[in-house]
Amino acid sequence: MRIIPFLVLVFTQLSLLVQLDNKALLLHANEIVESEGQLEIISASEAIYSEKKRIVILNKESKANGFAVFYDPDNKILSLDADIYDLSGTPIRKVRKSEIRDVAAVDGVSIYSENRVQYIELNHSEYPYILEFSYRQKLKGLSFAVGENWYFQDRPSSAVTTSTYEISVPDDLDIQYQLYNMELEPKITHTDAEKVYRWEAKNIPAIKFEPYDVPVHRQLPILRISPNKFEIDKFSGSMQSWQDYGSFLQQLWVGRDQLPGELKTQIRELTADTEDTKEKISRLYRFMQENKRYVSVQLGIGGWQPFTAEYVEERGYGDCKALSNYMKAMLQEIGVESYPVIVYAGEHHPYEVEDDFVDPAFNHAILYVPSEDMWLECTSPINPPGYLGEFTNDRKVLLVTPQGGQLARTPKLGTTENNANEQFTIDLAADGSASLQYEAQLQGIPHEDWRHYQYAYSPKDIEDKIRNMGKLPTLSLSEVNIANDPKLPQNTLTFSATADRYASRAGKRLFVPLNLICPRTYVPDAVENRQYPVMIPYGYTEEATITFLLPEGYKTESLPQSELLETPFGRYETIVTEAEGSVTLQRNYQMYDQEHPAEDYEAFRDFLMTVAKHDASKMVLVSE
Structure with a gap:
């Protein structure tokens, strides 16, 4: 059984007694949270991230009794621990290693994936009780490049007493940051070899649910960060502008659009009897829908780089990037230029991409044909050509062009279209x-x-x-x-x-x-x-x-x-x-x-x- 130092126990107990009497803070709360995070950037390709949370579970409505850490071979979990206490700080029971579940992070359509998740869920029958979660993880590759954003309040039902985040970065590197839904400036200190940013927020009340309210990302205080420079495998990139970030992504797509000769012949035959460009695009789009299917394959840099068009042709499947690249290659064969597009798909009114701050908060890829102002959802086996649908309509996206990244907006489906x-x-x-x-x-x-x-x-x-x-x-x-x-x-x-x-x-x-x-x-x-x-x-x-x-x-x-x-x-x-x-x-x-x-x-x-x-x-x- 892990022993918490006596002074920490005393401080936690006294702090919680005060918190439980703070009616303004606890109104609408299901849990009370103290959190601290630290990101130590070692180089342009590696960092160490650590996080610790103390959570008082107030009632059975709380969903904060679980903690998950995603990892893969490049992003190993160095330590993961959890404990459960009563309000006095006395351990209730020992958390066994067998309670930490380690499973594949599958999504129902992935056939190959190196992504896994360790997950802990702790329950106790008497309320309130205290949970303490902590972990430490090495970050490399994609996980480093996307940055470790910090949620001072990670769910509306949480009342937060204290939340701190500290980032240390070598002098020859730096970060960009943007804080949302809160006014808070970091304390910045310098040492001989690094710069340290520290944010501290206190007494954030829980948020009451309101029907027809704005998305959570417009309610919760979030610190978004991204590295100015990063390296993944043999590729180097910058997030100082969207153009720079798009140039990095362009590197990942170059040379992956070669098609077999037999397929080239088939493409020309499919489009030979029409001069209408949109009709040609539609025919090739339907050809792809009828002959290829969406399957996610997540290996190595595959989260950002598409598999080749030849890979898709040979196997008959691909993920969103691979199918978009396959369609792009077919259009290129008939002389039609198209651009890969990365987008945050799913919910209505997602996080609004900002013109002057690069945060790669994207989860999907589609294709854009500028000559026809035509958008193609390449993972759908049933969409009509040029229709994106509820999944990706009306949001800012990043076009990956030969000149770098360009922000654009997908068409809106409104009162007339629906x-x-x-x-x-x-x-x-x-x-x-x-x-x-x-x-x-x-x-x-x-x-x-x-x-x-x-x-x-x-x-x-x-x-x-x-x-x-x-x-x-x-x-x-x-x-x-x-x-x-x-x-x-x-x-x-x-x-x-x-x-x-x-x-x-x-x-x-x-x-x-x-x-x-x-x-x-x-x-x-x-x-x-x-x-x-x-x-x-x-x-x-x-x-x-x-x-x-x-x-x-x-x-x-x-x-x-x-x-x-x-x-x-x-x-x-x-x-x-x-x-x-x-x-x-x-x-x-x-x-x-x-x-x-x-x-x-x-x-x-x-x-x-x-x-x-x-x-x-x-x-x-x-x-x-």
Whole structure:
């Protein structure tokens, strides 16, 4: 059992007693954290990183009881330790080496990877209790070059009493740094051979969850760093500008675009009968989709350097860089220039790349064809040519050009591009049952799920997804079809169905919900003293025409009024009309992808509440 020095135990115990009484600091907190980190840069290719955390787990809602360290042959873990104590500093139990799990850091699509992770998760039944994690690691290659950013507060639920970070760097090297969501200057000292930067932050309160808030990277205090100069294997690079960093990446792609002669002949044959450049690109893109697949292979410098085009051709697969390089090589064969692009893919509104600070916070590669202003997602087997989708739309990226790195922005999918146009006919019977006919024209983000389902899921899975649409009752489905447009980001979804209980019967009346197919029902909770702006993830338009064929012998007794809402957040309009034997609801709903100040939250919530209220409207039919 490891013994903590007596003075440290006494200090920790007294400190925690004070922390547990600090109501302002602990409001909304699930844990209290003290952290310290140190980065010792030894050369342009190597550093030693160490980190230590003391965490008071306050309740069972805390997710801070786990600690993970990623490593590979170049980035070995030198030490890793963990302990668990009660508030007095008395060890609760000994942490066994067998509790440190060591597993491959697989992602589900990697077939070769040297990346591994050591992970510890500690639990105790009585709260609060104290965890102490510490580790030390050698950094080389990619792990050194990307820099060890420091999170003074690494999760919103943490109340931080003290967090320090120290970086020492030889005089012939230096770092760049940028601090976000906090004002804090480092203390800089000099010795005979090195410069030392030290940041110290204190008393950071936990952050209350707020619906429709901004991304975490705009809330948590983060110190981003990058080395001015670095070396990986035989390659040297600089991060003093995006152009410099792009020049380094360009080195990694040079000479890796050679194609076998047989493939060159095939490329020329595929494109011989058209002079339209975009059509040529589309044909080669579809050729790649039909014959190559995405598989991640992470070995050595492979995190940044693509495998050769010949490698992809021979094996039939590649990762995002390798497939982008393969597509680039095919385009080069027909005289079309293209640039590799690195991007942070995934979430909406990711970390916004800054023009004057180089931080290689990227996780994906795509391709850009400047002559056609065309972006290609080379890992997708189903995207139409030129469509990036939700995964990488509307964000800053780095083009890797022969002249170096150039920042650009991917196209935005907004209110116009993301569209669902639904036609829904409900043929009601006097007992409340109904026959249904549905057709939807979907574009942009709304179409993506259905395109993927048609490609990757069974008919039963598709039917289950339909049954979960809106607030539909139990359906017996037939004639289900998804028709994907091969050239454009759009598709058509159709189905027929019957429902035993679409309307509720009470005596001679039927109570009929007007919109079960696309109702907006979510209304976020009220928030007092909101701190962060209101952010809508993405804009979209929903258009629906819902027609009810009334049972013979029934007429309307009451109908909801038409409604029009025009707000800065979105637009909502319903028009209810009646004809002989039928009632039609026309609905148009638009949500604008904009950011609004925190003080607008209640007005935004009122808009959603009004939409939900009207989407839940019913008409009443009565037998004549």
